[in-house]
Amino acid sequence: MATPVPNAHVVMMKELLASGNYSDFTITCGSDTYRVHKNIVCERSSFFKRAERFPRPIGEEASESKVDLSEDEPEIVRLLVQYLYENDYEADSDEKCEQRRKQKQAAIALRSKRSPGGCGFLLKFPHQCGQGCHYSSVWVCPHHRCDNCISKCNFTCSTCSPIMEGEKIDPKLLLLHPKMYAIGDKYDVAGLKELARTKFSPVCMSLWNEEGFAQVVEHVLSTTPDSDIGLRDMISKTMVSHVELLNKPAVAKALNKHTSFMFKVLRHIAEDKAGFALAHIKLS
Structure with a gap:
């Protein structure tokens, strides 16, 4: 089988990021530094567009625009920058x-x-x-x-x-994709949430019985509001399909912190397994 030819545009963007040529904006996260380009990152994220407009300290040149993301995980920031340039992200090396x-x-x-x-x-x-x-x-x-x-x-x-x-699917992806979803929302990065949701779907369906699933439930419910159903719906559907998850202490503990979501799951289980709807119970 022939090896796919890499997209020329993606190759060019990767080389541009790696070289830092013509960079006019810097993103830092701990010891990591990314020399990026305003016309790329600011067009893809309203956060970076606003950050670029922040007043600069006296004596700092306009070309020294920068933002520090040290409150975020270095690995997630690395994948965020990768997405800004390649429209995709991969946890592993090429x-x-x-x-x-x-x-x-x-x-x-x-x-x-x-x-x-x-x-x-x-x-x-x-x-x-x-x-x-x-x-x-x-x-x-x-x-x-x-x-x-x-x-x-x-x-x-x-x-x-x-x-x-x-x-086999790498279990670390079970939490990685929700983290990418969260950072896409945090920095308003165009398209990143949808990509993370798409990547998370098959992982969630395949690795629901992994020990780390409860941590994923807690992360998703803690980083998204009730109105953001992108990942919540996948968690809910997975629990309906695998009711035995409710017997796991770690999963039950996570659900007990988010009772509104828990009642929604129980309602869907009743509808799916028992064939009736809990119409008399008002759920948010």
């Missing part, structure tokens, strides 16, 4: 992103293969018969067939297992 892309393509290719009987492979490791196979009739992967392990084999194919890692 090299790691390319490695992950190739690994995902390999996983897709392996998933598309068929066994001698015409069926797909299980490709779940470690393998156990409890995953629904019928002994010798089921192929674990192109190299191995189940041989009546009776749920005790815990077999892992050293060739296929690393490839299937490409299907």
Whole structure:
């Protein structure tokens, strides 16, 4: 498969940011410094547009316009600046992103293969018969067939297992995307909230059972008002689909701090599971 040719405009913008050539504005965050360009960052964020107009100390040149974002996390600010220039953000380096892309393509290719009987492979490791196979009739992967392990084999194919890692989602993204959503709102960055919401959706649906999900619930409910439903709706729908989340102490603790949202979730669960609406209860 041919390697995609990077968008020429994105490449140019990345080089412009990296070089700092013609920079006329500086963003700092702790020890990090970004030499940026007003015509880019100010057009994409009303916050930076206002910051650029702040009165400067006596003796400071107009070309020394700057703003300090040290109250924010350095990693989130780095991704914010990346988005301002590339219209996208990636938590990993370009090299790691390319490695992950190739690994995902390999996983897709392996998933598309068929066994001698015409069926797909299980490709779940470690393998156990409890995953629904019928002994010798089921192929674990192109190299191995189940041989009546009776749920005790815990077999892992050293060739296929690393490839299937490409299907896994990094758990750190579960909180990263809500943080990007929050900073997009904080600095009024055009398009960033929608991008973060789009990226968060599949992560939320896939990693709802992760230990860090409760922290995500708390973060989303604490950084967004009731009227901002972008991420709240995803959290709510995930809880309706996986009611067992309510039995987790950490999730219950987070919901108890936000009773309005909790009642909305309970209402949706009643509507979805019991088939009736709590019309007699007024919920905000």
